[in-house]
Amino acid sequence: MLTAESNKLFTEIGEGTPMGDLLRRYWMPIAAVSEFDETATKPVRLMGEDLVLYKDLSGNYGLTDRHCAHRRADLSYGFVEETGIRCNYHGWCYDQKGNCIEQPYEDTVDSSGKLRKQVKLKAYPVEEKGGLLWAYMGPEPAPLVPTWEPFTWENGFVQIVLSEVPCNWFQCQENSIDPIHFEWMHANWSIRLKGETGPYSPKHIKVDFDEFDYGFRYLRIREDTDEEHPLWTVGRTCLWPNCLFTGEHFEWRVPIDDENTLSVGWFFARVPTDKEPYVQERIPVWKSPIKDEETGRWISTHVMNQDFIAWVGQGTVADRTKEHLGLSDKGVGMIRKRYMDDIERIKKGEDPKAIVRNPNENGCIELPIIGKKYFRDGLSTEEILENADSPIGGTYRRFPFQAGQPQWVKDEFEEATGFRLQDSFPQDQGELSNIGSKDEEFAEK
Numbered sequence: 001m002l003t004a005e006s007n008k009l010f011t012e013i014g015e016g017t018p019m020g021d022l023l024r025r026y027w028m029p030i031a032a033v034s035e036f037d038e039t040a041t042k043p044v045r046l047m048g049e050d051l052v053l054y055k056d057l058s059g060n061y062g063l064t065d066r067h068c069a070h071r072r073a074d075l076s077y078g079f080v081e082e083t084g085i086r087c088n089y090h091g092w093c094y095d096q097k098g099n100c101i102e103q104p105y106e107d108t109v110d111s112s113g114k115l116r117k118q119v120k121l122k123a124y125p126v127e128e129k130g131g132l133l134w135a136y137m138g139p140e141p142a143p144l145v146p147t148w149e150p151f152t153w154e155n156g157f158v159q160i161v162l163s164e165v166p167c168n169w170f171q172c173q174e175n176s177i178d179p180i181h182f183e184w185m186h187a188n189w190s191i192r193l194k195g196e197t198g199p200y201s202p203k204h205i206k207v208d209f210d211e212f213d214y215g216f217r218y219l220r221i222r223e224d225t226d227e228e229h230p231l232w233t234v235g236r237t238c239l240w241p242n243c244l245f246t247g248e249h250f251e252w253r254v255p256i257d258d259e260n261t262l263s264v265g266w267f268f269a270r271v272p273t274d275k276e277p278y279v280q281e282r283i284p285v286w287k288s289p290i291k292d293e294e295t296g297r298w299i300s301t302h303v304m305n306q307d308f309i310a311w312v313g314q315g316t317v318a319d320r321t322k323e324h325l326g327l328s329d330k331g332v333g334m335i336r337k338r339y340m341d342d343i344e345r346i347k348k349g350e351d352p353k354a355i356v357r358n359p360n361e362n363g364c365i366e367l368p369i370i371g372k373k374y375f376r377d378g379l380s381t382e383e384i385l386e387n388a389d390s391p392i393g394g395t396y397r398r399f400p401f402q403a404g405q406p407q408w409v410k411d412e413f414e415e416a417t418g419f420r421l422q423d424s425f426p427q428d429q430g431e432l433s434n435i436g437s438k439d440e441e442f443a444e445k
């Protein structure tokens with residue numbers, strides 16, 4: 001249970017708030033590179049700030065204030081130039097640093113450029129990595145965008161999936177350190193969703209949590225596993241400061257504002273070894289719906305959609321003055337403490353946890369990964385077919401994580417892997433829910 005004051009500390013991310021200042025020390029994924037194949041500008045609301053993300057005609061990205069400094073027109077309707085973005089109202093043009101580099105009428109009648117020199121838009125650096133565009137809103141010098149190990153894997157089909165979830169970021173991130181929910185929210189609920197009443201998934205009998213340089217691991221033993229099992233020896237990762245990393249996918253929870261979160265999913269599927277070498281020319285991105293428009297209820301057919309239901313169900317901003325934490329919530333307590341400590345660290349002028357500044361460290365940042373060998377080395381089509389009933393085999397049959405995968409993404413997946421994805425149905429979830437848990441022996445091969 002938290003005081004109302006502590007709850008505010010964790011949940012308010014506006015500029016100048018303690019958590020807002022802390023999160024601004026990290027690069028945030030905000031869009032996919034391939035979104036800019038079709039458009040040059042994208043309106044973005046990030047950390048409570050209205051911004052425009054754009055790619056200029058030279059191929060450089062910029063992220064600036066959404067509103068023109070002249071008379072506040074919306075720059076997401078502006079047009080890009082060789083350098084920067086031009087307002088469509090009276091033609092003022094801004095570079096990536098937010099400098100006003102042209103004021104067509106003023107420049108014509110007043111060669112001193114007096115007004116132009118006074119004008120500057122808020123602007124943030126943008127970098128590209130892993131097919132994502134990352135923004136940094138904190139003080140200079142900016143750290144490096146971490147090169148997480150899966151970004152270096154080859155022969156993979158990657159897809160990026162975006163969803164807007166109408167609740168505060170912190171309850172989403174607390175889900176990143178929550179092993180018990182796999183048993184109930186995914187496994188057992190899915191059994192009920194398909195109309196059955198059991199048998200339920202093996203129970204958890206022991207959980208543990210530990211901290212490492214880039215986050216926290218959660219470890220677990222179920223009735224059907226033991227201390228030799230990778231769920232205990234390797235575990236899964238609450239990646240700092242706002243991500244869940246499961247081994248083959250990342251889920252970032254990026255604050256849009258205090259009441260909305262952008263879920264950014266990055267999913268890796270290894271192409272069969274007989275399809276190598278495979279180089280993905282363009283990483284597809286798609287937007288996943290979270291509400292069933294016919295019923296007005298949240299979609300429950302896919303693993304992450306089930307998580308979203310938990311998060312929004314906790315309220316727009318979860319009221320932690322009314323919670324009762326148990327032994328299963330030890331990890332939640334640990335991460336809360338770390339955020340608090342980090343807030344203190346930045347007040348003292350120190351870097352918070354998991355800031356990467358050394359290029360030698362950033363060649364490839366290794367993480368705990370169950371089945372690492374499989375992701376790196378792959379399996380042949382024949383081996384995948386032989387193991388079709390395992391959850392890893394299952395990922396070649398359907399995309400289990402988020403609803404609404406477009407047909408054109410399925411087509412690209414098929415071209416890369418030779419496997420045709422079906423839509424996921426609730427009756428599959430009992431099996432799907434255990435992805436990455438019951439398949440470890442297979443994955444370790």
Ligand code: FES
Pocket residue numbers: 068069070071072073087088089090091092
């Ligand atoms: S409002 Fe943008 S140039 Fe006038």
Ligand SMILES: [Fe+2]
Pocket residue numbers: 181182185186303304307
């Ligand atoms: Fe989950």
